[in-house]
Amino acid sequence: MSFGTLQIPSIIPKPTIQAYIERACNPQMFEPDLALDLEIADLINQKKQNYPRDAAFHIVKFINHRNPIVSMLALTLLDICVKNCGYPFHLQIATKEFLNELVKKFPDKPPIVPNPIQMRILGFIQEWKSTICTTSRHKDDLRHINDMHRLLLYKGYIFPELDDKSAAVLNPTETLKSPDELEEEDRAAQAAKLQELIRRGTPADLEEANELMKIMAGYDPEQKPNYKMQANEELERIQRKTNLLNDMLDNDLVQACKGVQPKIQKFISEEDDVESVERLLSLNDLINTVLKRYDDISKGIFKESEETPNPPPSSTTASDSWLIDLGDDEQHPPQGQIQISDDLLGDQNNSSLENDKAKTGTAMDDLIGLSFN
Numbered sequence: 001m002s003f004g005t006l007q008i009p010s011i012i013p014k015p016t017i018q019a020y021i022e023r024a025c026n027p028q029m030f031e032p033d034l035a036l037d038l039e040i041a042d043l044i045n046q047k048k049q050n051y052p053r054d055a056a057f058h059i060v061k062f063i064n065h066r067n068p069i070v071s072m073l074a075l076t077l078l079d080i081c082v083k084n085c086g087y088p089f090h091l092q093i094a095t096k097e098f099l100n101e102l103v104k105k106f107p108d109k110p111p112i113v114p115n116p117i118q119m120r121i122l123g124f125i126q127e128w129k130s131t132i133c134t135t136s137r138h139k140d141d142l143r144h145i146n147d148m149h150r151l152l153l154y155k156g157y158i159f160p161e162l163d164d165k166s167a168a169v170l171n172p173t174e175t176l177k178s179p180d181e182l183e184e185e186d187r188a189a190q191a192a193k194l195q196e197l198i199r200r201g202t203p204a205d206l207e208e209a210n211e212l213m214k215i216m217a218g219y220d221p222e223q224k225p226n227y228k229m230q231a232n233e234e235l236e237r238i239q240r241k242t243n244l245l246n247d248m249l250d251n252d253l254v255q256a257c258k259g260v261q262p263k264i265q266k267f268i269s270e271e272d273d274v275e276s277v278e279r280l281l282s283l284n285d286l287i288n289t290v291l292k293r294y295d296d297i298s299k300g301i302f303k304e305s306e307e308t309p310n311p312p313p314s315s316t317t318a319s320d321s322w323l324i325d326l327g328d329d330e331q332h333p334p335q336g337q338i339q340i341s342d343d344l345l346g347d348q349n350n351s352s353l354e355n356d357k358a359k360t361g362t363a364m365d366d367l368i369g370l371s372f373n
Contacts, residue, residue: 017043017051018058025062025073032076040077041084048088055081056092060101071117079124083169088192090132094142103148110156119160125149126159131170138189179228190216254294257287
């Protein structure tokens with residue numbers, strides 16, 4: 001008596017996010033698989049939960065790989081995820097743990113010529129500081145990126161120039177949102193932040209998580225943001241910009257610019273001082289460029305403007321603030337990593353750094369959570 005062959009349906013488990021990342025960072029690939037990278041970003045956005053953190057820390061593991069091809073592939077994947085995954089992923093790359101891992105192979109003393117991997121990481125930190133840390137509605141949660149930027153500057157690292165085209169992707173192009181859209185965006189950010197606070201599990205984080213849950217549940221209606229007022233404020237900003245543009249296109253301003261040109265040209269011919277002549281020539285070129293753009297727009301010719309001449313030189317200078325506050329985080333860097341302390345300040349008696357330190361006590365001590373090998 002034969003019972004035949006018993007057929008057991010095979011269950012093929014779906015690939016994990018780690019498996020996708022390993023495929024994207026395969027050393028046998030000499031160029032990034034952009035389609036796969038975008039698929040990973042979409043998967044992070046769809047699944048949410050632990051996916052942003054798992055992905056970020058798996059990617060940074062490959063960034064520190066001994067094979068430079070793997071490192072560059074992982075850096076490309078990181079860039080795509082940052083540009084496509086939004087706040088939940090941004091929250092993870094702004095943690096001390098991630099930033100410390102990202103610069104794990106940076107030496108204490110900067111090399112004369114950083115390698116391509118280091119240069120790209122420096123470019124990312126510069127880009128994040130100039131974009132999401134400035135324009136995000138939740139930029140306070142990303143402050144450790146600014147702190148790492150200051151720390152690297154303090155150690156002597158030089159950041160590359162910002163790539164405006166690349167950075168433009170991270171700057172919000174559509175700032176006008178309805179009250180419902182603003183609330184939906186906040187609730188998604190609150191859910192991601194709540195999960196991160198609970199994961200950390202320190203008393204301070206759990207206390208903050210408790211307060212956040214009250215806000216999400218509507219326990220205290222007075223703490224709920226007025227999204228209608230926020231939307232109206234954005235409308236008012238757009239109206240002010242429109243009025244400013246209208247004033248700039250006003251014919252009276254055009255005639256005023258045309259009217260001063262002969263006088264400026266006369267000054268150029270009569271002036272003997274070289275610096276004054278350069279300033280007048282720069283101003284004259286600027287007026288010519290603006291008037292030409294105005295004429296083109298009046299004729300219906302719309303094109304990207306040519307490089308605008310530099311404005312007349314100004315004596316105003318700016319200085320960066322070195323004061324950093326990382327909060328009351330008691331996390332210490334692993335043994336062997338560098339930590340910034342007061343003894344590294346040297347004898348900068350005349351610098352603003354020491355003056356600020358005198359006001360805050362241990363400003364540089366706040367850098368203790370950010371470090372690199």
